[in-house]
Amino acid sequence: MTAAAAPPLLEAHRLSFHRQDEPVFAPLDFRLHAGELALVEGDNGSGKTTLLRLLAGLLHVSEGRLLWRGAPWQREACAGEILFLGHQLGQKLELSPRENLAFAAGLHGRRDGITLDGVLDEAGLAGYGDEPVRRLSAGQKKRAALARLLLQPAALWLLDEPYANLDRHGIALVNRLLERHVAGGGAVLVSSHGAVGFHGGEPQRIRMHA
Amino acid sequence: MSGASLPQACAAMLRRDLTLAWRRRGDLAMPVLYAVIVAVLFPFALGPDLALLQRIAAGVVLVTVLLAMLLALDAMFASDIEDGSLEQLVLSPQPLAPMLGMKILAHWLATALPLIVVSPLLAGMLHLPAAAMPALLLALLLATPLLSLLGAVLVALTVGTRRSGMLLALMLLPLCVPVVIFAAGAVAAAQQGLPWLAPVAWLAAALILAVVLAPLACAAALRIALDS
Numbered sequence: 001m002t003a004a005a006a007p008p009l010l011e012a013h014r015l016s017f018h019r020q021d022e023p024v025f026a027p028l029d030f031r032l033h034a035g036e037l038a039l040v041e042g043d044n045g046s047g048k049t050t051l052l053r054l055l056a057g058l059l060h061v062s063e064g065r066l067l068w069r070g071a072p073w074q075r076e077a078c079a080g081e082i083l084f085l086g087h088q089l090g091q092k093l094e095l096s097p098r099e100n101l102a103f104a105a106g107l108h109g110r111r112d113g114i115t116l117d118g119v120l121d122e123a124g125l126a127g128y129g130d131e132p133v134r135r136l137s138a139g140q141k142k143r144a145a146l147a148r149l150l151l152q153p154a155a156l157w158l159l160d161e162p163y164a165n166l167d168r169h170g171i172a173l174v175n176r177l178l179e180r181h182v183a184g185g186g187a188v189l190v191s192s193h194g195a196v197g198f199h200g201g202e203p204q205r206i207r208m209h210a
Numbered sequence: 211m212s213g214a215s216l217p218q219a220c221a222a223m224l225r226r227d228l229t230l231a232w233r234r235r236g237d238l239a240m241p242v243l244y245a246v247i248v249a250v251l252f253p254f255a256l257g258p259d260l261a262l263l264q265r266i267a268a269g270v271v272l273v274t275v276l277l278a279m280l281l282a283l284d285a286m287f288a289s290d291i292e293d294g295s296l297e298q299l300v301l302s303p304q305p306l307a308p309m310l311g312m313k314i315l316a317h318w319l320a321t322a323l324p325l326i327v328v329s330p331l332l333a334g335m336l337h338l339p340a341a342a343m344p345a346l347l348l349a350l351l352l353a354t355p356l357l358s359l360l361g362a363v364l365v366a367l368t369v370g371t372r373r374s375g376m377l378l379a380l381m382l383l384p385l386c387v388p389v390v391i392f393a394a395g396a397v398a399a400a401q402q403g404l405p406w407l408a409p410v411a412w413l414a415a416a417l418i419l420a421v422v423l424a425p426l427a428c429a430a431a432l433r434i435a436l437d438s
Binding site: 056093 | 214293298300
């Protein structure tokens with residue numbers, strides 16, 4: 001098996017982050033291979049968002065080691081391979097979903113054979129593509145942000161509460177995207193209180209303790 | 211998969227920020243109106259003495275434009291931090307400094323350029339001799355981007371602090387002193403019929419330095435601001 005020989009996409013040894021010399025979460029150990037999904041579980045304030053921001057490279061590792069494809073984590077090494085979707089959606093309210101996506105494509109690149117119309121359709125925003133994001137509902141804003149998952153090429157998705165604000169169809173959309181990404185050899189780290197209806201095998205669980 | 215090249219990303223950044231500026235164009239008019247009102251106050255306060263107004267015209271226009279720019283500077287990264295766009299920018303495969311350079315350029319085009327366009331009107335109201343007008347415009351064309359770049363570094367440093375607007379003014383105004391001295395010196399020399407290229411050349415040299423260094427400093431400051 002070549003997959004077993006390949007180093008994990010992401011590997012953490014005794015990883016922790018300190019805010020003002022106080023650890024935000026207890027040291028974590030986990031490995032995430034390509035084609036795997038991991039759930040980050042924990043109560044409010046247990047550091048789920050902090051962990052995802054840390055893995056995205058927005059925060060600096062305080063203790064422990066973080067490896068990317070077997071080598072110590074470096075910004076240059078994983079530039080463009082990580083897609084982080086946080087609570088702040090990164091959508092400009094004055095722009096339409098289409099304009100926001102076009103900007104994201106200009107910044108991060110786009111997958112081959114993907115059109116903005118196709119992405120908007122699949123995200124359930126057909127007919128709202130040219131409406132300013134300000135006028136969309138909270139769920140539609142979330143869908144506009146999730147549309148980036150369809151657009152951008154990335155090996156690892158870091159999704160912070162991807163189900164928040166979504167209706168039943170939206171949740172089904174997220175599950176569909178997750179399954180497709182994992183089936184295509186991508187890896188996902190999802191933080192969520194809600195149940196994840198993932199049908200691609202039992203996901204790994206990363207338990208957070210404050 | 212097709213990655214985005216740097217020129218493409220820069221173009222996308224510039225286009226997005228200019229589109230945003232256009233959608234918020236009500237905000238853009240405010241610094242211009244502010245500058246006009248402040249400039250109009252001077253003749254009321256000092257009296258309609260032609261010689262006096264001629265002498266202070268260039269200085270008044272320069273300081274007015276500077277203060278008007280300060281009003282708009284605060285907003286340079288504020289909305290990007292609020293809505294998470296800055297995180298996405300930092301996480302993109304593009305080098306951060308040139309992207310921030312594009313943001314600063316868009317900000318300058320949207321706020322300083324309208325001020326430069328109305329500045330002949332302000333100078334005319336204060337009876338600045340027509341002979342000194344080219345020197346004033348050239349000085350403004352070099353001084354305003356310099357202020358945008360210096361201001362951007364300070365905005366990046368004060369991001370996340372409370373009352374950052376006031377702090378920003380206190381930090382930026384001392385840095386403006388040399389810029390104002392050289393810009394006013396050029397216009398004063400032109401008014402007296404003396405050669406005025408030397409102070410303008412100094413401004414240009416400082417601008418070139420700032421174009422190279424300010425985006426790098428900005429990028430470092432914003433990474434630190436996000437890392438908490």
